[in-house]
Amino acid sequence: MYVPTHFAPTDDDVRELLRHPGAADLVTAGPDGPEATMLPFVHDPDRGVLLGHFARNNDHWTRADGLPALVIVRGPDSYVSPSWYASKAEHGRVVPTWNYVTAHVRGPVTVHDDVDWVEQVVRRLTDLHETGRPAPWSVDDAPEKFLRGQLRAIVGVEVRIDRIDAKFKLSQNRPAADVDGVITGLESVGDTAGARAVAAHRP
Numbered sequence: 001m002y003v004p005t006h007f008a009p010t011d012d013d014v015r016e017l018l019r020h021p022g023a024a025d026l027v028t029a030g031p032d033g034p035e036a037t038m039l040p041f042v043h044d045p046d047r048g049v050l051l052g053h054f055a056r057n058n059d060h061w062t063r064a065d066g067l068p069a070l071v072i073v074r075g076p077d078s079y080v081s082p083s084w085y086a087s088k089a090e091h092g093r094v095v096p097t098w099n100y101v102t103a104h105v106r107g108p109v110t111v112h113d114d115v116d117w118v119e120q121v122v123r124r125l126t127d128l129h130e131t132g133r134p135a136p137w138s139v140d141d142a143p144e145k146f147l148r149g150q151l152r153a154i155v156g157v158e159v160r161i162d163r164i165d166a167k168f169k170l171s172q173n174r175p176a177a178d179v180d181g182v183i184t185g186l187e188s189v190g191d192t193a194g195a196r197a198v199a200a201h202r203p
Contacts, residue, residue, distance in 0.1 A: 001104055001165040006203075009101075009168040013201075017075050017103055017166070018043040020128070021050070025072040026157070028064050028109065035060050039157065041071065042124045048161045050105060051121045053154040061155045065111040069159050075101025075168075078194035084185030086177035099182075101197060103166040105159065112156030119151050170201045179203075 009017075021043055027036045037060045041052040050071055054061040077100035088094045112118065123139050130136035139147065171182045179202050186195035 001102075001167055003165065003167045004173070006172045007167050007169045009166050009201075013168055014103055014164060014166045015045070017073060017101060018045070018050075018105075021073045024050075024074065024105075026052070026060075026064070026109075026159070027070040027072065028060070028067040030063050030067065035063070040125050041073075041159075042121065042128050049107075050159045050161065051124065052157050052159075053118055053121055054157055056153050056155050061111050061157065064109045064157065067109050069107060069109045071105040071159055073103040073105060076191075076193040076197045077101070078186055078191050080171065080182055081185060084178075084181040085174065086181050087175060099170050099194060099198065101168050101170070103164055105161055105164050107160040107162040110158040110160070112158060114156065115148065115151045118154055118156040119147075121156055122151065122154075168197075168201055170198045172201060172203050176202075 021041045023038050023040050025036050026039050027034055029035070037054065037058060039052040039054065041050045043050055077098065080097045080099050082088055082094035082096055085094045119139075126137065126139050130138070142150070171179050174182070179198065183195045183198050186192075186198065
């Protein structure tokens with residue numbers, strides 16, 4: 001990954017991104033070429049792994065076990081209009097760009113075709129995304145028989161984290177007045193997540 005110095009995140013930035021990775025692209029390459037599946041993941045920092053699950057009917061899992069993987073994790077991303085830059089009025093030497101947050105996680109895949117293992121991952125994923133909601137849903141809210149049937153329809157996946165390359169491209173290379181303009185511009189189009197990311201990482 002190409003990461004200019006001003007877009008290099010801190011270790012804390014990367015840890016925070018992995019705390020809420022959402023869905024990410026799991027990419028492996030086999031004899032027939034690369035395959036990619038978007039999967040929900042939860043980060044286990046103590047074990048240094050990402051945990052998730054495939055749909056059983058997605059046969060990617062049958063070829064992924066033991067392969068090296070690339071997991072592409074994303075944060076906010078936003079189109080940035082040059083009309084938002086204060087420097088446009090000064091000299092006009094501005095162009096559009098794209099802001100984004102991403103991490104490329106690399107490591108080997110382990111497949112877990114085990115209902116109990118998968119249940120623990122589903123509980124962790126559910127707790128991660130339900131926490132803070134006014135009426136959080138719990139796995140225990142589902143009827144036991146129904147739950148077991150749903151669990152048999154998915155297969156667990158674990159990616160050991162051997163390496164992380166990350167890039168937080170959030171207008172850090174622009175003058176302060178341009179950064180102000182980007183924040184205001186993103187807010188004006190309803191991109192509050194993008195605006196918050198730029199504000200949080202301004203130089």
